[in-house]
Amino acid sequence: MSGPHTSTPGPRLKIPPFVTKLLPFVTGVGMIAVWYGICMSLSADQKFLLPSPGEVAHAFVEKGPALWTAAMMTGGGALIGFGLAVALSFLIALFLSLSPLVRASFYPYLMILQMTPIIVIAPILILWVGPGLKSVVIITFLICFFPMVVNTTQGLISTDRNLVDLFRMARATKWQEIRLLRVPSALPYFFTGLRIAATLAPIGAIVGDYIAGNSAGGQGGLGFLTIVYSSQFQMGALFATAAVGCALGFIFVAGVIALSWLSLHKWHDSFSQSDN
Amino acid sequence: MSQGAQAPIVELRDVGKRYGDGPLILEKVGFAAERGDFITLIGPSGCGKSTLLKLISGLNPISSGNIVVDGLPPRKAIEKLAFVFQEPTLLPWRTVARNVELPLTLHGMPAAERREIAKRSLALVGLADRMDYYPRQLSGGQKMRVSIARALSVSPRILLLDEPFGALDEMTRDHLNEELLAIRQQLAWTAFFVTHSVAEAVFLSNRILVLSANPGRLHSEVRVDLPYPRTEETRQSPAYQKLVGDVSKILRSVERMKA
Numbered sequence: 001m002s003g004p005h006t007s008t009p010g011p012r013l014k015i016p017p018f019v020t021k022l023l024p025f026v027t028g029v030g031m032i033a034v035w036y037g038i039c040m041s042l043s044a045d046q047k048f049l050l051p052s053p054g055e056v057a058h059a060f061v062e063k064g065p066a067l068w069t070a071a072m073m074t075g076g077g078a079l080i081g082f083g084l085a086v087a088l089s090f091l092i093a094l095f096l097s098l099s100p101l102v103r104a105s106f107y108p109y110l111m112i113l114q115m116t117p118i119i120v121i122a123p124i125l126i127l128w129v130g131p132g133l134k135s136v137v138i139i140t141f142l143i144c145f146f147p148m149v150v151n152t153t154q155g156l157i158s159t160d161r162n163l164v165d166l167f168r169m170a171r172a173t174k175w176q177e178i179r180l181l182r183v184p185s186a187l188p189y190f191f192t193g194l195r196i197a198a199t200l201a202p203i204g205a206i207v208g209d210y211i212a213g214n215s216a217g218g219q220g221g222l223g224f225l226t227i228v229y230s231s232q233f234q235m236g237a238l239f240a241t242a243a244v245g246c247a248l249g250f251i252f253v254a255g256v257i258a259l260s261w262l263s264l265h266k267w268h269d270s271f272s273q274s275d276n
Numbered sequence: 277m278s279q280g281a282q283a284p285i286v287e288l289r290d291v292g293k294r295y296g297d298g299p300l301i302l303e304k305v306g307f308a309a310e311r312g313d314f315i316t317l318i319g320p321s322g323c324g325k326s327t328l329l330k331l332i333s334g335l336n337p338i339s340s341g342n343i344v345v346d347g348l349p350p351r352k353a354i355e356k357l358a359f360v361f362q363e364p365t366l367l368p369w370r371t372v373a374r375n376v377e378l379p380l381t382l383h384g385m386p387a388a389e390r391r392e393i394a395k396r397s398l399a400l401v402g403l404a405d406r407m408d409y410y411p412r413q414l415s416g417g418q419k420m421r422v423s424i425a426r427a428l429s430v431s432p433r434i435l436l437l438d439e440p441f442g443a444l445d446e447m448t449r450d451h452l453n454e455e456l457l458a459i460r461q462q463l464a465w466t467a468f469f470v471t472h473s474v475a476e477a478v479f480l481s482n483r484i485l486v487l488s489a490n491p492g493r494l495h496s497e498v499r500v501d502l503p504y505p506r507t508e509e510t511r512q513s514p515a516y517q518k519l520v521g522d523v524s525k526i527l528r529s530v531e532r533m534k535a
Contacts, residue, residue: 166359166379169333169334169358169377171355180382267368269368269412
């Protein structure tokens, strides 16, 4: 650290950058301490309501293998549903971007798809495709699909009017216009949709597993574990399950952020180097 | 077509324009441009000068009258034209070189060939060393230069410029004006230029067309007989300054008509 002779006098206290980096850990430790304090202050007959940090850590170790298998099941279902939603929403968005008439004709039905409660669709799905991975994938798909379609369509129709004129003057074909102009200029919108869908995908898979999962041995995901642990009042294990679901969400979002960085950082203003 | 005696490269006869059922934007506009003319369209806002450029470019259809571009209707002559927009309108995800190549890419020209043309175009606007930059790494003036290089890449016979330097500071604008004329010395296209700046109009053009508004009509024409090449010294000359004064006066009277 700098000695007193190098420090510059100034009205503001200079905070070294490593302190800023440490701050989240400090608050984290603080919150765990508060959590621990609340646990200690609970009376004996209330203790079961809130497991202590130690109990949750213990649950992690004890249920480790089960949590891992369930996380793989749920993560896999979320990834497949998410992937299908991305692919299909892109095609649908291309179709919707063709004309305002197409949008007017089909938008209301997309809204209906979005508004229909999943909890009601679940039993229908179970009847159609049976409980398990297929149902989980379809439910994840339904949850991720709408924000993707809306954002991508918006991106595809928000192309700069002058750029479209430029392409027309160069006698570009419709396909050239889509490939070289509309799709790349829609990318930032596409990634906004992708980020929303990425946070929804693991939640969708867990909810799907909860209401339409397969309870056969080794087939259950995090939703199934939630049912099991809650029916047995295993609070520590429930908290551990929640943490794993949260981690899944982080992994999905981190993946999307990495992907958008890879495709946008060279040219898009949101990754401008001059801001740093 | 008559040989020797050059037919006008662009001719407008009684051109009228309205969008849908909207008000008349342009009424009975007629003039002829000779090869090599640098024609500036100037007039109060709403006089339809930008619309006129779009009509010549074939981007928008005319409502009445007739436009002939090098013996063809505008839509058929589109390969002889290049348009420079008010904004640089670059594709932010393409490098400078790939932006300049864009029209050639769309025409299906092989990569090596179009890269060569892009290089030459960028050298003309003084950006040969910025080929691999992305647009966001350039200044406003540099972006506009790239936009002009892109227009030049198709070797146009006619260049349409819609207030290309309006957003730039005066120093940069003066500088780009000189560069534009220098490039024109080499490539000899016919130019149609829209601007709000009288000084710019006088500096660049050999003919200034003053339009009046509501609906847009051709009010008068001013010939600028200052010799090319024009430089900073041109701006100091009494002849130039007198012309700027004259055109400003006409423009003021047109503005009053509108009020």
